[in-house]
Ligand SMILES: Nc1ncnc2c1ncn2[C@@H]1O[C@H](COP(=O)(O)OP(=O)(O)OP(=O)(O)O)[C@@H](O)[C@H]1O
């Protein structure tokens with residue numbers, strides 16, 4: 001090895017050491033763990049107790065189902081909302097655009113515990129403002145924390161509220177990259193504003209929207225804070241238990257590290273698969 | 287087919303007025319060029335004709351009909367943008383047909399128009415490509431093609447060639463002239479390149495700071511500029527301007543002293559009234575300098591630099607008080623390397639301008 005190369009690795013060594021210890025090693029080790037039965041001492045090689053259990057464990061399948069339901073409903077709705085929001089935030093007619101942009105971005109920087117507490121208060125079945133409004137409109141109150149369906153809806157609303165502005169800001173940057181004169185050319189071509197949106201804006205935003213979708217898929221696959229904090233550990237019952245929460249329970253409550261590792265690998269694999277499928281479906285027609 | 291007429295057109299952005307009452311009649315089938323320095327309001331004027339900017343005052347008529355309140359798409363115009371403004375995600379064919387398609391135009395007719403435009407612009411083999419797969423010149427052709435398929439009464443061009451390299455610019459200039467001859471429609475063309483203006487235009491409109499300085503045929507502007515601004519703007523290299531003072535007045539003539547040339551005297555035939563001592567400017571085009579003794583007033587100048595191009599040469603010269611002069615010579619082989627040169631001004635070719643820049647005749 002040349003002297004200079006050796007010196008370079010010397011300088012890199014502390015970083016590489018930390019990277020290996022806290023990043024590479026846990027990943028490799030948890031893969032190894034995922035083949036061990038860890039409920040009994042000593043840990044023994046027994047994939048049937050981890051990977052085998054995955055496919056038959058009703059609690060895991062329930063968490064998987066909940067996660068996919070949230071994914072399929074919440075992600076499209078949120079991205080659609082984010083796109084509309086981005087167009088509004090980009091509008092010349094909007095006053096105080098800078099403040100508005102910050103306001104919609106702000107939920108991302110609010111602490112999870114604080115926002116969860118506020119949501120719990122707002123959606124409280126007896127004295128929450130949301131039910132006050134609903135009954136004020138002459139509708140029956142909603143049992144947000146007792147009804148499985150309502151609880152799922154609540155989770156989706158909370159996640160959407162928290163991330164819609166973030167996605168809108170990303171999409172806004174894409175909007176601003178579209179040159180104004182393309183719209184002027186379309187105006188001269190007698191293309192109405194709504195059609196300009198569908199035939200010019202949306203196709204040009206496709207790569208960035210796809211990026212947001214993939215980010216959101218990854219986020220939702222790991223969804224943890226909302227069901228943990230808002231619906232009180234996946235309640236009612238296991239109605240809002242997500243994969244993230246299930247993983248947490250296996251790893252930190254039951255201390256079944258082998259099984260938890262298998263779940264973690266499954267979550268990552270699913271996130272990658274679904275994201276790839278999305279990229280493939282959304283690739284530009286050639 | 288239609289002419290375009292502007293009556294006292296004014297444009298204000300907020301409280302800032304950028305076009306101060308422009309009036310102009312563009313005849314049917316004419317190619318008219320707006321020239322002027324950056325920021326003089328050329329694009330603004332063009333965009334008002336297109337309907338992309340509101341008109342703050344005055345009236346614009348196309349084909350004899352006031353269009354102030356007419357939607358851009360209904361004005362019978364097509365515009366070619368400096369940045370091309372092609373739809374990036376569509377093929378060339380789609381770019382050309384998008385407008386027609388969106389408006390439910392008959393399919394066969396759309397196909398016919400696209401094919402015709404592609405043939406006129408020789409872009410048939412590019413129809414399946416996307417804009418990013420095209421060169422600048424090809425993009426420009428597509429942008430023009432998109433204008434052609436609309437079969438407009440008036441074409442508007444906003445600096446369409448300024449993003450192209452010099453060679454391509456010359457080539458596209460010829461193409462646009464050919465297009466104009468072929469289609470025979472009215473064209474309004476904006477540029478800040480006066481060579482483009484001179485070569486393309488039936489008539490040129492010279493703009494400065496939101497005002498029309500002069501309208502005329504290219505050579506009329508060149509030979510008979512209305513003021514010092516137009517004289518300096520039209521022609522390349524620029525007209526030389528020499529500071530002078532009125533020395534004496536005769537019947538139908540004025541004798542001036544060129545203050546930066548040791549007070550050399552030049553007598554010019556002019557009718558206007560002057561007073562002795564008035565500060566004025568004498569203008570002379572580079573090609574009008576004569577050889578020593580052949581004109582009416584000899585000047586000895588110091589040569590800073592000379593460009594010998596073979597057929598002509600440009601000599602960049604200086605006086606003691608650093609007044610720059612550009613002298614064009616047809617035959618200069620004998621002068622290569624000379625440090626001083628004596629040239630002569632023919633009085634008949636000299637232009638006089640007063641202190642405000644107005645032409646004195
Ligand atoms: N949207 C706008 N808001 C305010 N001022 C503007 C706007 N558009 C143009 N202006 C001003 O109007 C004046 C004329 O602008 P315009 O774009 O017509 O110039 P131009 O002659 O086309 O210049 P260039 O050769 O650089 O393209 C400039 O002073 C410009 O700053």
Ligand SMILES: [Mg+2]
Nearest residue numbers: 328329330445
């Ligand atoms: Mg311009």
